[in-house]
Amino acid sequence: MLGYIWERLCMLSFLVPLSMTMSVSPTQFTYLTYWSLVWHALYFTIDKSSEHARFATRLLHGGSLGGSVAVLVGYALVSFGGSIRYGSWYAWEQQTGDQAFANLAFEPMVAVKFYEHAWPVIALFIDAHLNRAALRRVYKDASAVLTFTWALASYFAYGCTWEATIKSGDDAVDTLVKYNQPLDWGVTPLFNKAGLTPPAGMPEDFIFSTFQKLAMISFATVALKLRLLPFTASVAKAKSKTK
DSSP, X not given: OHHHHHHHHHHHHHHHHHHHHHHHOGGGGGSHHHHHHHHHHHHTTOOTTXXXXXXHHHHHHHHHHHHHHHHHHHHXXXXXXXXXXXXXXXXXXXXXXXXXXXXXXXXXXXXXXXXXXXXXXXXXXXXXXXXXXHHHHHHTTOOHHXXXXXXXXXXXXXXXXXXXXXXXXXXXXXXXXXXXXXXGGSHHHHHXXXXXXXXXXXXXXXXXXXXXXXXXXXXXXXXXXXXXXXXXXXXXXXXXXXX
């Protein structure tokens, strides 16, 4: 019962703010954070206690869990870079994102960014605890390898799709520009500092983007190992044999 109530509360905690943001500040949906919030909202519409929820849960749960941690880590990195460029996290936030958020006072800004980046992690970790019985049923015959691979690959593909959208069209930008990162973090300045010439055609954000993706994937992997794989059949059996 508590698990079901938590699902419904979390569903509303995503759907209501997303609906409000869409009407007030739709450009926020050009950021991976808001793409991810949509994924979380869809996941929490599922009633995992239903016998018909297995496919939908397996489809969305792992990506939502891993993606929440990945986005938090990615945000920590761009916050660090933005703070270097503008002198403080708050000054950077005022230059990044939709203007509807730029004029927020410090405390409301902290609250908004906490909601966008930390709340999904909290919601999903509590969900994994309160709905552990339902998740065991969902994954009882699932392969740990396939479950992990799908969780990581599905969100990675989702993130790459987002990246492709911001790098195409008339308003195309790379991730360094999108997130107002330090100008000397580009490929050209970094290669020049090393006395080298950057390869022709290499995207200016290649080094930064690659480093960020590796960090996001690494932390998502840890989260999935801790909060997803224990529900799968092979890991559960291995644990039972060691007892």
